[in-house]
Amino acid sequence: MHPTTYNAKAYSTPSATSPLASTAIKRRDPTDRDVQIEILFCGICHSDLHSVRNEWSEFMPTNYPIVPGHEIVGRVTKVGSAVTKYKPGDLAAVGCMVDSDGTCSQCKAGLEQFCPNMILTFNSPDKHVGGVTYGGYSDSIVVDEHFVLRVPSNLNLAGAAPLLCAGITTYSPMHHWGVTKG
Template sequence: MTTVAAYAAPAAKAPLERTTIERREVGEFDVLIDIKFAGICHSDIHQAREGWGEAIFPMVPGHEIAGIVSEVGSGVTKYKVGDRVGVGCLVDSCRECENCKAGLEQYCTGGNVGTYNAIDKNGEPTYGGYSEKIVVDENFVVRIPDGLSLDVAAPLLCAGITTYSPLRHWNAGPGKKVAILGMGGLGHMGVKIAHALGAEVTVLSQSLRKKEDGLKLGADHYYATSDENTFKELRGTFDLILSTVSAPLNLDQFLSLLKTDGAFVNVGAPEEPVRLNLFSVIGGRKTLAGSGIGGIQETQEMLDFCAEHGFGAEIELIKADQINEAYERVLNSDVRYRFVIDTATI
């Protein structure tokens, strides 16, 4: 076992504090990663505050991890010491079910293992990226292309793949009108990726406060959802709406913006239930769907895509002792657009 420094929530809703954790020894197929940067995802806050249900404490959040390989097991073939790598939301899965064999480890029916707030196959809790080092099976590590700096690549391991996967699955591209609902950590990546895929991109945000940013990042149009005229003007417009919002919405209102056979896809996960009038999907044969991250192969594809198109996330780099302040700022939508921890400060 190796002792490393980390930031952990000792209990639900408690401020995160500096501590130490134990990492397992490097096994035959393991990779030891010196973590350089870790993104702060809204999911970290939901879980550290038990917004999504009972959690495991102490909790070291963080599933947007970028770093350098410092040791490999004797059986590792994919990576070598010095490689630039990333770890996202998963560190294992059953590897045997139909979904795993299809590269859909995020939908593993045998039970995947989260990077944190989960129990690993050795029976121990998993600890995430707010730490100095992590040991991960090589099959759940991805390569970060040379064209991406590690700091802006870290948020791609969740925010990037969470938006890339549904945009690809629902065929965002030339000739398609795509709306990104919410202009935050997920939303700003959705705008970049949908634009790079060739879609006509509209941002739907509460206000026009971030309009200039949205247009710079690739949006063709930008509307405020607080303006009732938006819903009149855009009725029946979109082939796809990707919702990154983690608060309950008036789904009937937003479903009215879809074309016939359009899809409203949720990647934001509110803590509270939402209401729906089924006539909103029956009329127009519309789809209300959800999507969760992506498999390991698709995550690698996403990283390569972002490098090819020359972009990572828009970030604000912080020190580890600013994590609690950053959590409050995320809740107040006061970040443009992803906090990333410089783990050298842990």
């Protein structure tokens, strides 16, 4: 059963050579484990441009229309009934993933980025409503709670957005391998 949807505003492109343009998209209403976020800031990563231009077609072909963006910071507007870590009004962030199967050995080891069924923030099969996922060049997004990060209220939100890509890329391996000061 597909969840109900709502209308959202986004910037998308229908082809590798077209500019981004304002468009309407459908977002799913939150399921039990989902967090709906009003997007306040979304960074622009060169990976977004590679995807828009279909420059990675050999290993990750672009599905058009595409709504890029994976450096997302915003405010929680709605949560599903099983969500325990967030409530409306919280500041939150989303990086390059919005879901995984949660059951494979990679997920159970906390390595969802290696899940064979991971769902990227944009241009991945959308297991909830069909089609593909749409990214952060939008006014809102709905994400599984496990892939939402809390943002401290004293952090500059515009400056925090790039941390969801470049920051995580450098932090994650250091954290995983226990790198400490010195």
